[in-house]
Amino acid sequence: MTETILHASKIAIEIAGLELVSDVDLEVDKGHSLGIVGETGSGKSLTCRALAGLLSPIGGRISRGNLRLGRHDVTSPGAHGKENLYGRVVSLVPQNSLTALNPLMRIGTHLTETIKALNSGRIVQAKARAIDLLERVGLPNPERILSQYPHELSGGMRQRVMIALAIAGRPQLLIADEPTTALDVSVQKDILELLRRLSHEENMALILVSHDLGVIATATQAVAVMYAGRIVERGPTDTVLRQPRHPYTQALLRARPTIGRTGRLIGILGAPASPEAWPIGCRFASRCPHVESRCKAKVPALEKTGAEKVVACHRVKEHLALELE
Numbered sequence: 001m002t003e004t005i006l007h008a009s010k011i012a013i014e015i016a017g018l019e020l021v022s023d024v025d026l027e028v029d030k031g032h033s034l035g036i037v038g039e040t041g042s043g044k045s046l047t048c049r050a051l052a053g054l055l056s057p058i059g060g061r062i063s064r065g066n067l068r069l070g071r072h073d074v075t076s077p078g079a080h081g082k083e084n085l086y087g088r089v090v091s092l093v094p095q096n097s098l099t100a101l102n103p104l105m106r107i108g109t110h111l112t113e114t115i116k117a118l119n120s121g122r123i124v125q126a127k128a129r130a131i132d133l134l135e136r137v138g139l140p141n142p143e144r145i146l147s148q149y150p151h152e153l154s155g156g157m158r159q160r161v162m163i164a165l166a167i168a169g170r171p172q173l174l175i176a177d178e179p180t181t182a183l184d185v186s187v188q189k190d191i192l193e194l195l196r197r198l199s200h201e202e203n204m205a206l207i208l209v210s211h212d213l214g215v216i217a218t219a220t221q222a223v224a225v226m227y228a229g230r231i232v233e234r235g236p237t238d239t240v241l242r243q244p245r246h247p248y249t250q251a252l253l254r255a256r257p258t259i260g261r262t263g264r265l266i267g268i269l270g271a272p273a274s275p276e277a278w279p280i281g282c283r284f285a286s287r288c289p290h291v292e293s294r295c296k297a298k299v300p301a302l303e304k305t306g307a308e309k310v311v312a313c314h315r316v317k318e319h320l321a322l323e324l325e
C-alpha cells in the first residue's frame, strides 16, 4: 500500500497580513516525485517553505488549511517546532543555495555541525557520517573536501554539499527549490540524476521546483502548475505537459524555447499582477485568450478533468467538449 508522506489541504500563506498563496492542495506518496512550476512570484518558494515549516524566519505563517507530514499534523498549534520534523521528516534545499554556505566555514564544519544538531544529545561519529554523506552525493575524495572552503568548490560540487546537508537527517521528503537553475546544462543533468538516485535509494519523496518544464518533465511523476499564488492545474507530469488544459499551462508550453523549434515563440501577454492587486476572480483572466465575464467574477475551483488531473478554469469543460468534436 502506498504511504502518503505529504498531505496539504487548502493551505494559505500570509506575510504581514497579506495572503500570498491560497488554497494549495498537494499530496506526495513515499518515494514519489512532484514538480512545482510557475512564473516568478507565483508562490513556489513560499509553498516550499510552508511545507518545510520554515515560514517563521521570514515572518510568514500558514494562515488557513491543513498540513500533514507523515503521521504528524503540522498545522495543529506549535506542532512543527515541537515535533522537530525539520531535517528528519522534511528537508529543504533552498533557492539560491549555492551562496548559502558560510564562506568562512570549512565544508567539514558545515556537515558536522548539522549532523550534531540532528543528533542532539547523542554521541555520533560526525566525521565518519560526513564522509559517508559526501560519498552518497557522489563527491570524490571526501576527506579532502571536508577541509575545503565553499569558494574552493565548483557550483555543482557546492550544490551536492547542500544536498548532503539536506539529507543528513534521512528525511522522508526532500524539497529542492530550483536546485539546477544557476548551473550549466551538463551539471544540471548530474544534479537531477543525483536527486533521482537518492530518492530511489532512500525511498525518499521529492518535491522539485523549477521554472524549466524540461527539468520537470525529466525528473517528476506529477506536477502542480502555480499562477499568482494558486495552483491552476495538477496531475501526472506526462498528461499535464502533453495535454495541458489550463490556458496558463498552455501558454507556458508555447513560450518554451526548444532546440530545433522553427516556429515563433509565443510569449505570455502582459505580466502577473502583484499580490496587492490580485483580482476577485481568476487571477489569469487579464492575460487569458479565453476570458469571459464569469472569469472576472469568481475564482474557479480545481475541478477533475481526468483520472488524476485537476484544473481551475471556468471554461475547461468547453475546451474539452471542443476537443472531442
Ligand SMILES: Nc1ncnc2c1ncn2[C@@H]1O[C@H](COP(=O)(O)OP(=O)(O)OP(=O)(O)O)[C@@H](O)[C@H]1O
Pocket (backbone or CB within 6 Å): 015, 020, 038, 039, 040, 041, 042, 043, 044, 045, 046, 047, 058, 095, 211, 274, 275
Ligand atoms: N519575505 C517576503 N516578504 C514579503 N513578500 C514576500 C516574501 N517572500 C516572497 N514574497 C512575495 O510572495 C510572492 C511569492 O513569492 P515566491 O518567492 O514564493 O515566488 P516564486 O514562485 O518562488 O518566484 P521565483 O520563480 O522568482 O523564485 C511574491 O509576490 C513575493 O514578492
Ligand SMILES: [Mg+2]
Pocket (backbone or CB within 6 Å): 044, 045, 046, 095, 177
Ligand atoms: Mg522561488
